[in-house]
Amino acid sequence: MSFKLDVVRCGRHMVRCSRSAGARRNWKYPPRLQLRTLATTTEKPLVSSSSDHLKFSYPNANSNLRRSSLPNFWLRDNCRCSSCVHQDTRQRNFNTFDLPEDIQPSQIHTNEDGIKIQWSGDGHESFYPWDFLEFYLNSDKREPEPIKLEYFGTQGPHNSRSWPPTLKYNDFSANETGAVGRLTDFIRRNGFAFVTDVPVESAEPTEKLLEKIAFIRQTHYGGFYDFIPDLALADTAYTNIALGAHTDTTYFTDPAGLQAFHLLSHTGPSSENNSGVNLGGQSLLVDGFYAASILKKEDPKAFEVLSRVKLPWHASGNKGITISPDKLYPVLEVDESTGKLHRVRWNNDDRGVVPFDSEYSPVDWYKAARKWHDILRRESIEYWFQLKPGNLLVFDNWRVLHGRSAFTGVRRICGGYINRDDFISRWRNTNYPRDEILKRVIG
Ligand SMILES: [Fe+2]
Ligand SMILES: [Zn+2]
Known part of the structure; x- marks a missing residue:
């Protein structure tokens, strides 16, 4: 199941049009409600856009997320596409500071695998897999590989199977x-x-x-x-x-x-x-x-x-x-x-x-x-x-x-x-x- 939404700027807020199975409806929300439901599956969060964030809300209200939104600029900076990440060097392949500070999605398209965003301005398309998005909704940063150090003394570590290594x-x-x-x-x-x-x-x-x-x-x-x-x-x-x-x-x-x-x-x-x-x-x-x-x-x-x-x-x-x-x-x-x-x-x-x-x-x-x-x-x-x-x-x-x-x-x-x-x-x-x-x- 997938949804595609056009996002049009309207003053400080956005008015969205949703196309689902060919249907097109107008969405009207009170301006104070920045969160708008754009798409959902039973497992995946409801995704909506505000002027500077993409918001995620899970149908299960008890979901213990570390955060419920990701900044638009952060998302655009972390585009994983082959033109944004050099495929050989894995280096960022664009100048972050050439992007407009207030960049916003113009279209958001979700499916079982993740979210596709078309950005305002140059119309660049980014795709974010769910595991990438959900990782940063639940965690602040990637951690180094977990490692259990085994301290040694005269006899080696406690319960060591083979000593010395x-x-x-x-x-x-x-x-x-x-x-x-x-x-x-x-x-x-x-x-x-x-x-x-x-x-x-x-x-x-x-x-x-x-x-x-x-x-x-x-x-x-x-x-x-x-x-x-x-x-x-x-x-x-x-x-x-x-x-x-x-x-x-x-x-x-x-x-x-x-x-x-x-x-x-x-x-x-x-x-x-x-x-x-x-x-x-x-x-x-x-x-x-x-x-x-x-x-x-x-x-x-x-x-x-x-x-x-x-x-x-x-x-x-x-x-x-x-x-x-x-x-x-x-x-x-x-x-x-x-x-x-x-x-x-x-x-x-x-x-x-x-x-x-x-x-x-x-x-x-x-x-x-x-x-x-x-x-x-x-x-x-x-x-x-x-x-x-x-x-x-x-x-x-x-x-x-x-x-x-x-x-x-x-x-x-x-x-x-x-x-x-x-x-x-x-x-x-x-x-x-x-x-x-x-x-x-x-x-
Ligand atoms: Fe030495
Ligand atoms: Zn990209």
């Missing part, structure tokens, strides 16, 4: 998209994942594998790295110091989203017999979101202070390089619209001077940061493991802190950073149908 290198040749989807989904939910059986003869297979997620990020240190210690030093036993749990690149406006390590080899000093020698170098991961949830529970004020006091961060160790973020950032960034923890930024060595102009004093900050530091060092939340050649570790650097114990001998490590946005894009596109992604991202 692991894939095999061969999974990627068997079904690349499926494997990348599982890898990125593990990282998204659990904060990290391992890929086992990665070739160790060269760094190239590791680099190629990481590039299946997204391109490797360039920084002032370079891009993908393959660190081979100076062999002249390899004859001398040396100890590399322990590193406490931290996130990397706190000094970037947009810290590295993912970080990857692959220990290609670890050999003892050549003067020693390597067999049975404990070379140390245990690796540490700490779930910063889990740690922050503990902080919030045990000391809400400390959580508040670490999320409110914005700090300077810097990288100044290389000649000619002084990097600092675009503005000050707190240790715990909370998303203002959801109230949820969004990002952890923690490397005490890269932190600048605690400022005096915050709502909390430096003394408050040090007290809160000490509590945070103590939680990060609790045995119950530290996840220790030995990096082994063949095992690639990839983790979420916005959530998971990393560190290591002291080690002896020579380690050859390769790895790199991947941008957050590129990681999320890859996760989306390997875990959701394209249609659903476009709906969420574009609307």
